[in-house]
Amino acid sequence: MDRFRPFLVRLPSGDRYWTVMDAAYRPVAAADEWLLHVRLGRDCAESTTEAYARSLALFLDWCTAIRQDWRETPYQFGRFVYWLQRYDPGVPAYAQTRIVRGARRVNAVLAAVREFFKHAVAVGLADKAVLDALFDLVEDYDLPAEVRGERPGLRLRSRPRHRLSEPQRVVDAATDEEVLALLKACRNARDRFIVLALWRIGNRRGELTGVRLEDVHFVPDASSLGCRVRGEHLHVRRRPNLNGAIAKSRRSRVVPVDWFVVQGYDQYMLERGACQQAQRCDFLLVNLFREPLGAPMRPKALNELLADLSRRAGLDRSLHPHQLRHSMATNVAAAGGTLDEIRELLGHAAITSSQVYLHPSPDRLRAAVERVELPRGRAGKELR
Numbered sequence: 001m002d003r004f005r006p007f008l009v010r011l012p013s014g015d016r017y018w019t020v021m022d023a024a025y026r027p028v029a030a031a032d033e034w035l036l037h038v039r040l041g042r043d044c045a046e047s048t049t050e051a052y053a054r055s056l057a058l059f060l061d062w063c064t065a066i067r068q069d070w071r072e073t074p075y076q077f078g079r080f081v082y083w084l085q086r087y088d089p090g091v092p093a094y095a096q097t098r099i100v101r102g103a104r105r106v107n108a109v110l111a112a113v114r115e116f117f118k119h120a121v122a123v124g125l126a127d128k129a130v131l132d133a134l135f136d137l138v139e140d141y142d143l144p145a146e147v148r149g150e151r152p153g154l155r156l157r158s159r160p161r162h163r164l165s166e167p168q169r170v171v172d173a174a175t176d177e178e179v180l181a182l183l184k185a186c187r188n189a190r191d192r193f194i195v196l197a198l199w200r201i202g203n204r205r206g207e208l209t210g211v212r213l214e215d216v217h218f219v220p221d222a223s224s225l226g227c228r229v230r231g232e233h234l235h236v237r238r239r240p241n242l243n244g245a246i247a248k249s250r251r252s253r254v255v256p257v258d259w260f261v262v263q264g265y266d267q268y269m270l271e272r273g274a275c276q277q278a279q280r281c282d283f284l285l286v287n288l289f290r291e292p293l294g295a296p297m298r299p300k301a302l303n304e305l306l307a308d309l310s311r312r313a314g315l316d317r318s319l320h321p322h323q324l325r326h327s328m329a330t331n332v333a334a335a336g337g338t339l340d341e342i343r344e345l346l347g348h349a350a351i352t353s354s355q356v357y358l359h360p361s362p363d364r365l366r367a368a369v370e371r372v373e374l375p376r377g378r379a380g381k382e383l384r
Contacts, residue, residue, distance in 0.1 A: 003089065004028065004060040006053035014242055015039065016046050018053035020060065030070075031056050034119045043238070045206050045246045047299070055112035058084065071126045074117065074133040077110075077162045084109055103164035110162055136161050173326035174199070174319050182306070185313040190288055191305060193261075193268040198302070198321050200261045202328035202346055205299045205321040207236050210245035211284040218262045232257050236347060243283070243296040249347045 007021045017039035020031040035049045035056075062083050063070045073080065084106045086096045101109075114134050120126040135158040179199050186192040197208055215235040217227055227235075234255050238247040272278050277294025278286045285297040302321045310318045329342055342348075 004057040004064075006050065006057050008050075016244060018046070018049040020053050020056050022060075028056075028060065030120060030125055031060070031116070033123075034116055037119065043240070043246065043250075045248065045299075046244050047206075051108070052112045052115070055109040056116060058087070058109055059113045059116075062087070071120070071130070074130040077134070081106060081110070081162055081164065103166045106164050107166065110160065114160060134161055135159065171326045171330060172323055173330045174323040175327070176331075178313075178315055178319060179324065179327060181313040181315060182309045182319065185309045188289070189264070189267040189271040190285070191309070193264040194285065194302060194305060195309070195324070196261050196264040198324035199327055201234060201255050201257055202325045203234075203236065203255070204248060204325060204347075205302045206245045207247045207347070208245075208321075209243060209283075209285055209297050209299045209302065210239065210241045210247060211236070212282050213284055214282070216265070216284060218257065218265055229254050232259075232262050241283075241296070243298045245296070245299050247347070251347070253344065253347050255345060 004020050004022055006018050007025075007027070008016060009019050010016050017035055019035050020028045022028060031053070035053055038044050038052060039046065039049045059080070060070065062080055063073055065083070066073070066076070066079070068076075085099050085101055088096055088100045117126060117130055117134060121128045121131060138159045179195065182195050183192055186195065194208070197203060198205075201208075203211075211234065215237060217225055217229065217235065218232045219225075220231060222229060222233075234257055235252065236247055236249075236255060237252045238250050240246075271288065272286065275286070275288050275294060277292075278288065279294070281294050281296060283296035287293055287295050287297060306320055306324075307318045325346070329346055332342055332345065337345075
């Protein structure tokens with residue numbers, strides 16, 4: 001079977017996005033138009049188009065396998081789900097029986113394909129009737145109260161028709177011991193500050209690599225900087241960046257920082273100031289030890305840094321930036337942080353995205369039980 005494949009496109013403007021190529025290395029027009037819209041029209045991260053392109057490549061592979069035009073396939077998505085679970089390009093079709101993709105991966109592919117169809121309907125490439133095959137209208141009674149709001153009466157919402165049941169999500173957070181090992185493995189102030197910022201501020205990698213010097217207000221009183229927010233803090237703003245970094249949320253937010261981060265920042269800025277090329281760059285994080293010197297760091301450079309630090313620290317696994325973000329949120333929850341506080345600190349669009357951090361660990365559950373004292377007086381003596 002001829003296979004479709006994701007492909008990275010570099011535009012003359014410097015922007016990059018991922019598209020889908022066919023077996024003859026020609027871009028699939030409908031997919032390319034949507035992915036370019038996602039990257040530039042919706043101002044999404046390059047990594048988002050990469051994930052979507054990989055999902056669409058699988059979808060188009062399936063369309064080729066069943067010999068149908070992609071516009072006609074929504075009515076057969078049950079078959080697509082079965083195919084996704086078992087399709088392995090390295091195994092003959094008759095032998096594809098074992099599960100090769102879990103429920104979470106399958107659901108991610110389906111979500112990308114549904115977004116593709118929604119765009120195709122909006123621009124007239126597909127009939128709007130296909131959406132009836134992809135979505136059901138359901139009541140919103142099963143949503144959390146924070147999501148439903150206070151408006152009375154029955155309300156309907158669309159729900160994906162094809163979705164596998166996923167196992168309960170367990171947050172894969174870096175432990176404090178692992179983070180301390182990373183800090184000990186750092187050989188310079190910049191790398192220590194990056195680890196501290198990911199761990200104590202909870203920024204996404206695209207947010208941290210997109211921070212400009214003007215966004216850093218690490219002073220008790222920022223009124224002289226034209227800012228009314230009190231205390232040391234960092235502004236997270238969505239803007240186009242030449243290094244491919246982008247904040248996921250369109251809404252700007254302010255994240256408070258503690259003295260530990262400020263101390264790491266001060267040490268890093270002394271190191272940064274010694275690099276003449278860096279003085280001409282307004283990005284916070286810049287290349288200090290590799291060419292081009294003074295250029296803003298790319299988001300994937302943080303993944304490479306943490307992987308290298310994990311090896312140097314002798315950890316059993318290779319950590320990535322999002323695990324340090326999970327660690328920050330988990331620690332805030334363990335310290336008594338509320339759902340709305342976690343949502344604001346992390347910049348989640350939906351409060352349901354923050355709920356996963358409120359699931360207590362086994363140690364916290366045991367401590368809660370042990371805090372309950374036995375009855376006092378005669379009843380307590382009888383129990384003993």
